[in-house]
Amino acid sequence: MNPDVTTVDTSKCFSRPPARRLRRQAQDYHWCSLSMALQVRILALFLLSLCYGQSSQLHSALWRPQWPMLRVPVVLPQQTEEGSDPQFEAEAQLEVTSSCDPDCHKQAPVPSYWDLREYLSYETLYSNGSLMETTVGIYGFNPADLRREAAGRSRAKRQIYGPDSRFSIVGQDFLLNYPFSTAVKVSTGCTGTLVGDRHVLTAAHCVHDGKTYVKGAQRLRVGFLKPRQRDAPPTNRSTSAARPDKMKFQWIRVKRTHVPKGWIKGSTNEIGMDYDYALLELKKAHKRRYMKMGVSPPSRQLPGRRVQFSGFDNDRKGQLVFRFCKAHEETYDLLYQHCDAQPGASGSGVYARMWNRRRRRWERKVIGVFSGHQWVDRNGSPEEFNVAVRVTPLKYAQICYWIKGNYVDCRDG
Secondary structure, three states, X not given: OOOOOOOOOHHHHHOOOOHHHHHHHHHHHHHHHHHHHHHHHHHHHHHHHHHHHHHHHHHHHHHOOEOOOOEOOEEEEEEEEEOOOOOOOEOOOOOOEOOOOHHHHHHOOOOOHHHHHHXXXXXXXXXXXXXXXXXXXXXXXXXXXXXXXXXXXXXXXOOOOOOOOOEEEOOHHHHOOOOHHHEEEEOOOOEEEEOOOOEEEEOHHHOEOOOOEEOOOOOOEEEEEEEEEEEOOOOXXXXXXXXXXXXXXXXXXXXXXXXEHHHHHHHHOOHHHHHOOEEEEEOOOOOOOOOEEOOOOOHHHOHHHEEEEEEOOOOOOOOEEEEEEEEEEEOOOEEEEOXXXXXXXXOOEEEXXXXXXXXXXXXXXXXXXXXXXXXXXXXXXXXXXXXXXXXOHHHHHHHHHHHHOOOHHHOEO
């Protein structure tokens, strides 16, 4: 036996010690407990090592909702021609009216490849009033992949559901920091979200009523909240000093606006609701952090099945209003949720925060555009739904191309 190794008689661990050997038995109990605890710990680590290889992926999926990893199709311009000059006669509408409820959208026929090409073709409005029409080609997409199943059965009934759950964001420390700083004001009365150095995502109905462009669309501007500086009253310590007071908007002109034909051609039927989005390109770059876009996952895969967005609701003038709520019903193109909102929030980017496996970090991404309150008539009784347009793989490919100018940087959604 090695004299340097201490041995413990485990038979003494559970015997009652005589009084004269109490001190020696206490030492034996101490060694016994340490030895048994060490054995249990080693056994636990051994079992964990056996299970880790098989369960690590499942554990990650359970505790980290992940952005889907998919190959996005390609949407490329094929032909561009000059369009007729728009009249800019329509009034901006901050609420969308439709007679097609979720069941109606689910029962609509699946669009063909040629239908999708027509819907994803687009108009580009320039600040000088000229208009260009572009047809597109679609590659790497099978229309049979379109799904229109619902994720739930709950339906919204009002714009505000019970107690108002909206939060007014106040204070520069919040308003000027990400993600609230990505929300901007569109001069026609809507909200937009920064999705690029020069690009703002908003709703199509904020610039186009489905027939023509709205008043102010040619001279469209985007407002960024910034501190309002004013001179403080003279004091004994300083005769003149500037201090931050309330917030104000700093406006940047829009260079061009992209609107999908699905919104324009679909204005006389129910397909238009699915394409209620537009992209604005600013005349100069802003200096704020923007939010990336992502393909909308099924609502059941969202963290807590919840979405978030911030907007400039009309009933809270000059305030940025944040809300988060549970997503309920959905179609392939639309998401129905119970977020409290008022006119003015239309065009807000709906986003979620999930784990990016490639970058190994948490990321917020815009997965939809808040379209507003959908008013429908069900058997003679009016109902309302808060609706967001989902960023599908095809819409992601189209909007990403508008931003990047190429499809190579748009393959991973």
